[in-house]
Amino acid sequence: MSESPVPHEPPIYRRIADGLRSRIMAGELRDGDRLPGENALMAEHDIARATARQALAVLINEGLAVPKRGSGVYVRLFKPIRRHGSRRLSREQWGQGRAIWDADTRGRPFTVDEVEVTRENATEDVAAVLESTEVWVRRRRYSVDTRPVQLATSYFPAGLVEGSAITQADTGPGGVYARLSDLGLPPAHFTEEVRARMPRPREAGLLDLPGGTPVIEVCRTAYTSGGLPVELNEMVLDSAAYVLQYDFDA
Amino acid sequence: MSESPVPHEPPIYRRIADGLRSRIMAGELRDGDRLPGENALMAEHDIARATARQALAVLINEGLAVPKRGSGVYVRLFKPIRRHGSRRLSREQWGQGRAIWDADTRGRPFTVDEVEVTRENATEDVAAVLESTEVWVRRRRYSVDTRPVQLATSYFPAGLVEGSAITQADTGPGGVYARLSDLGLPPAHFTEEVRARMPRPREAGLLDLPGGTPVIEVCRTAYTSGGLPVELNEMVLDSAAYVLQYDFDA
Numbered sequence: 001m002s003e004s005p006v007p008h009e010p011p012i013y014r015r016i017a018d019g020l021r022s023r024i025m026a027g028e029l030r031d032g033d034r035l036p037g038e039n040a041l042m043a044e045h046d047i048a049r050a051t052a053r054q055a056l057a058v059l060i061n062e063g064l065a066v067p068k069r070g071s072g073v074y075v076r077l078f079k080p081i082r083r084h085g086s087r088r089l090s091r092e093q094w095g096q097g098r099a100i101w102d103a104d105t106r107g108r109p110f111t112v113d114e115v116e117v118t119r120e121n122a123t124e125d126v127a128a129v130l131e132s133t134e135v136w137v138r139r140r141r142y143s144v145d146t147r148p149v150q151l152a153t154s155y156f157p158a159g160l161v162e163g164s165a166i167t168q169a170d171t172g173p174g175g176v177y178a179r180l181s182d183l184g185l186p187p188a189h190f191t192e193e194v195r196a197r198m199p200r201p202r203e204a205g206l207l208d209l210p211g212g213t214p215v216i217e218v219c220r221t222a223y224t225s226g227g228l229p230v231e232l233n234e235m236v237l238d239s240a241a242y243v244l245q246y247d248f249d250a
Numbered sequence: 251m252s253e254s255p256v257p258h259e260p261p262i263y264r265r266i267a268d269g270l271r272s273r274i275m276a277g278e279l280r281d282g283d284r285l286p287g288e289n290a291l292m293a294e295h296d297i298a299r300a301t302a303r304q305a306l307a308v309l310i311n312e313g314l315a316v317p318k319r320g321s322g323v324y325v326r327l328f329k330p331i332r333r334h335g336s337r338r339l340s341r342e343q344w345g346q347g348r349a350i351w352d353a354d355t356r357g358r359p360f361t362v363d364e365v366e367v368t369r370e371n372a373t374e375d376v377a378a379v380l381e382s383t384e385v386w387v388r389r390r391r392y393s394v395d396t397r398p399v400q401l402a403t404s405y406f407p408a409g410l411v412e413g414s415a416i417t418q419a420d421t422g423p424g425g426v427y428a429r430l431s432d433l434g435l436p437p438a439h440f441t442e443e444v445r446a447r448m449p450r451p452r453e454a455g456l457l458d459l460p461g462g463t464p465v466i467e468v469c470r471t472a473y474t475s476g477g478l479p480v481e482l483n484e485m486v487l488d489s490a491a492y493v494l495q496y497d498f499d500a
Contacts, residue, residue: 085496192496196446196466196489214464214489216446239446239464246335246442246496 013051016041017058024064024075031077035065063240066210078241081144085192085246114141114151114206115169119158129221129232132157136167138176141206148207149241154233160185176231177222185230187222194218194244199236207238214239263301266291267308274314274325281327285315313490316460328491331358331394335442335496364391364401364456365419369408379471379482382407386417388426391456398457399491405482410435426481427472435480437472444468444494449486457488464489 009015020036023029036044041052056073059065066076083104116139127133135155142150154176156166165171166179177187195217199209207215215236222231259265270286273279286294291302306323309315316326333354366389377383385405392400404426406416415421416429427437445467449459457465465486472481 085498186500188500190498190500192498194444194466194494194496195492196464198462198464212448214446214448216444242445244444246444246498248335248440248442248496248498250436250438250440 012045012047013054014058016045016047016052016055020055020059021064024059024077029075031075033075034071035059035073035075037072078145078147080243081149081241083237083242083244085244108144109146110142110144111146112140112142114139116140117167117169119167122155126155126232130155130157130229132159134158136161138166144241147238147241149238151203151206151236152233153235154231156231157229160230180222180230185224185228187230188225189223189227190220191223192218192220196239203236207236209238216242216244218244262295262297263304264308266295266297266302266305270305270309271314274309274327279325281325283325284321285309285323285325287322328395328397330493331399331491333487333492333494335494358394359396360392360394361396362390362392364389366390367417367419369417372405376405376482380405380407380479382409384408386411388416394491397488397491399488401453401456401486403484405484406480410480430472430480435474435478437480438475439473439477440470441473442468442470446489453486457486459488466492466494468494 010018020029029035035056038049038052038056041047041055042049045052056065056067060067060073064076065073067073081104116137118137118139120135120137122130122133122135126135134157136158138152138154138156140152141148142152156176160183161167161180164179164183166176171179174181180186196214197217199207199213199215203209203215204213209215216239218233218235218237220231220233220235221229222233223229260268270279279285285306288299288302288306291297291305292299295302306315306317310317310323314326315323317323331354366387368387368389370385370387372380372383372385376385384407386408388402388404388406390402391398392402406426410433411417411430414429414433416426421429424431430436446464447467449457449463449465453459453465454463459465466489468483468485468487470481470483470485471479472483473479
C-alpha cells in the first residue's frame, strides 16, 4: 500500500502527527518529554483547537503518548516486555538461583512491591485446581523502568508448603520454584491459560492504566512430574507493556 | 469471603441481577432469549428506571447479556473456545487431512466466510519475517455457533507456493499445512506472539463486538525443520470468545 501513488495530501492533523512521530522516532523527543500543547500547535500551524487535539489523539491512540490530566501530553516510549512462555520456566533458570522475572526483563531494572503473604481458605475455583481447601497466597506487583506492569497472585496448597520460605516475604535465591524443589516438589509441567479483558477498577489503579487499555490475564498451573499441582499463579498484565511468546514444534 | 456473615442486604439492583442470573444458570432463560426490559422490571419490583438499568448492567458487565440497540437486552451464553497452542498444530492433526480448526471447536459447527485470496507486495514487516517481497495472502473470518469469533490473514512467500492450491480459495483436505507438506515444506516449528488491544473499527464490525470488548492478536510464524519461514498468520480474536491454552515442560 505504501508504494501506490497518493492522490490527495493527508489531512493536516495527520501531517502534524506524522511530524511529531518522526521527532519521537529520531530521538529528538524522548520518553517522558512533554509534546507541544494544543495552543503551541494552533499557533505554529495556524489551525483550530479541534485539529490540534486530533493530531495529539493520533499519537495517543498509537500508544506513543499519554495525556496527563491538566498538564499536557507526554511521550511514552516503553519497549514491550517479551515474556517467553516456554523458555523462561526452564529448570536452568530457577535451578541456578535466578528469578524467572530476570528472563523477561533481560537486565532492565525491575522492582517488586505491594507484597502480601497470607494463609487463606481457598475459593472454590482455586481449591478445585490445587485439590486443597487451605492455601498460602503470595500477592505482589512488578514494575519495569519504574512502570507497574503486572499484578500476580500465587496460590500454594498449605499442606505442602507449611513452614517453608514460600510462606515468607523473601523466598531466597531462585524464588518459590527453587523452594518447591527443596521440598522434593520441583515443577515439571506447566499449563498457561491466556485471556484478555478490560481491567477491574482496582487493577487499573495499581497498574496506572490509561482508559481504554485492556489487560491480559494469564493463569498458570505448575505440576510435579507425578502430576501433583503445586502452584496456581493468576497474573494480570498491562497489555500495552507485554508481548507473550510461545514456541513449539509440530 | 463467601463464608462471612452478611451484615446488610445487597442493594435491590443486585438482588434483581442475582435473580436473573439464577434463571439463566438454571436454563430457564436461554441463549438468545430477551431479558425482562426496564419497564417490566420497574413494574415487577416497584423500582425506578435507573435501578432497573443498573440490574441489567450487572449482567452485561459479566458478559452474560448483550444490549441490542432499541430492542432490549438478550442472554448471551457462549462457551469459550479453548484454543490449544501446542497440541492443535501437531502433525497428526493436519497430517490426516483434518483442519486445525476442528481441534479448537471439538465438533461445534463452524463456518468460514469473507474469504479473499490475493497476490500482493509484502509490507515491510511481513517481508522481514518471510524473507520475501511478494506474498500470497489468505484472508478469512471464522464463526462458531453462528457467532464471528476470529479474523485471520495468512501470508506465504509467493515463490514457494506459486501454482499450489494455497493460491486457491479451497485448499483441499488438511488445509494449507498439508499443501506445504506436499511441496516438501512441512511446518516443523512455530512461534506465536500474543498481544491484547482494543479493536480497530473494521475489526469491531466484522466480529460484531459490543463496545468495550478487547481483541487478542496472535501472530504465528511457521518454519520448516531447516528454519525456512513458510507462513505468517495474523489472527484477531474476540477476547470474550477465547481461552488460549499453552502446555510446556520445565
